[in-house]
Amino acid sequence: MRVLAVGDVHSPRFLEPFLGGLDHLERPDLFLLAGDMVNRGKAYEFRALIDAVHARLGSDFPVVACYGNEEYAEVRKEISSIVSDEVLFLDEASTEVQVGDLKVGIVGTQGSLDKPTNWQKEHLPSIKGAFERRAHRAKSLLKRMRHRVDKRVLLMHYSPCLETCEGEDSRLFAWMGSRKFYNLILSEQPDLVIHGHVHNAIMHQARIGDTVVMNVALPAVGKVTELNLWRPTVRCIC
Ligand SMILES: [Fe+2]
Ligand SMILES: [Fe+2]
Numbered sequence: 303m304r305v306l307a308v309g310d311v312h313s314p315r316f317l318e319p320f321l322g323g324l325d326h327l328e329r330p331d332l333f334l335l336a337g338d339m340v341n342r343g344k345a346y347e348f349r350a351l352i353d354a355v356h357a358r359l360g361s362d363f364p365v366v367a368c369y370g371n372e373e374y375a376e377v378r379k380e381i382s383s384i385v386s387d388e389v390l391f392l393d394e395a396s397t398e399v400q401v402g403d404l405k406v407g408i409v410g411t412q413g414s415l416d417k418p419t420n421w422q423k424e425h426l427p428s429i430k431g432a433f434e435r436r437a438h439r440a441k442s443l444l445k446r447m448r449h450r451v452d453k454r455v456l457l458m459h460y461s462p463c464l465e466t467c468e469g470e471d472s473r474l475f476a477w478m479g480s481r482k483f484y485n486l487i488l489s490e491q492p493d494l495v496i497h498g499h500v501h502n503a504i505m506h507q508a509r510i511g512d513t514v515v516m517n518v519a520l521p522a523v524g525k526v527t528e529l530n531l532w533r534p535t536v537r538c539i540c
Contacts, residue, residue, distance in 0.1 A: 303401055303531040304328070306359075309336030309459065309498020310519040312372060313347035320351075323525045324358040331363055331401045332531075335389070336498035336518050337370025337412065337459030345373075345380040352385045364399050365389045368410035370459040370498060394436060396443040398451055406531065407451035409443040411436050413460030413497065414480035437482035444490040453531055454492035461497050462487050465508035466517040470500060487513050494531065 306327060311320045333355065340347040355365070367389050369378055382391045390397060392410020399406045414433035415422075422429045444454055461467055461479030470478060478500050487495060487510045494514050501521040508515045518527040 303332070303404055303406075304330045305332045305334060305529050305531050306330040306526050307334040307336060307496045307516065307518040307529065308520055308526045309370065309496075310338040310501060310521055311351065312338055312341040312521075313344070313351050315341050316520050317347075317351065317354075319524075320520055320526070321354050321358070324355065327359065327526060327528065329360050329363060330528075332399060332406065333359075333363060333365045334408075334455070334457050334496050334518075335365065335367035336457060336496050337368050338372040338498055338519075339367070339370070340373060340381070342372055343374035343377045345377040345384060348381050348385050348389075352388050356388070361388065366397065366399070366408050366410065366457065367391050368457045368459055369393055369412050371412065392457065394439045394443075396447060398447065404453065404531070405451045406453045406455060407444075407447035408455045408457055409440055409447075409492075410457045411440050411459075413440075413458035413462070413499075414482050415460055415477055416480045416482075417476035419477055433480060433482065437480065437486055440483070441486040441490055444486075444492055448490075453494070454490075455531075456487065456492045456495045458483065458495065458497045460499050461517065462495060463508055463510055463515055466497070466503055466505055466515055467500050469502045469504035469522070484510060487511070487515070494529075 396409045462483035498519040503522040
């Protein structure tokens with residue numbers, strides 16, 4: 303089962319390299335978008351981005367997305383209405399996708415940070431509770447689908463582990479991701495975790511127990527990530 307995954311296109315900022323990369327790819331069975339697909343809340347950028355994906359790869363495959371911090375809360379409704387027929391947004395929600403003989407359960411969330419950013423502290427006074435809630439919710443959604451699907455995927459924006467943040471200043475990890483998610487992944491062991499957000503990472507893959515974790519942020523990886531969901535591989539076991 304061929305899966306394509308990408309995050310952090312920040313359209314229009316990295317739209318050109320994203321589109322250039324698509325020219326070398328074949329139609330996937332599933333396309334995952336890991337957030338920050340548009341820059342600074344520019345909802346309308348999603349339309350051009352999805353049109354370009356369809357023009358190059360076709361449209362007969364599901365596209366599932368989570369939101370990133372650049373898809374501001376106040377434009378999320380607008381974004382999902384702009385591409386409502388083409389993209390399924392999972393915001394602390396799950397879906398099950400049948401591809402051939404394989405039923406894939408996907409849980410989507412923005413994820414959490416260990417420490418709110420200064421902006422979040424100032425503008426979102428309840429953010430710490432939201433971070434806590436997102437981790438609980440993701441765990442419960444993964445648990446619920448455990449016996450119903452063949453493969454479980456956690457699609458999130460922030461990172462769940464230090465390993466895929468290597469290359470960033472380690473003192474910044476608290477603003478890259480959250481150990482809350484590391485712990486829930488360790489206990490639930492989904493087959494695959496896809497995340498973005500970490501632009502300067504040099505290590506794009508890791509493991510948490512048996513779970514393969516991949517950072518698919520375009521500025522870090524330099525291209526759309528291709529993987530086989532039957533056998534997600536990891537170059538470095540950390
Ligand atoms: Fe980003
Ligand atoms: Fe981000």
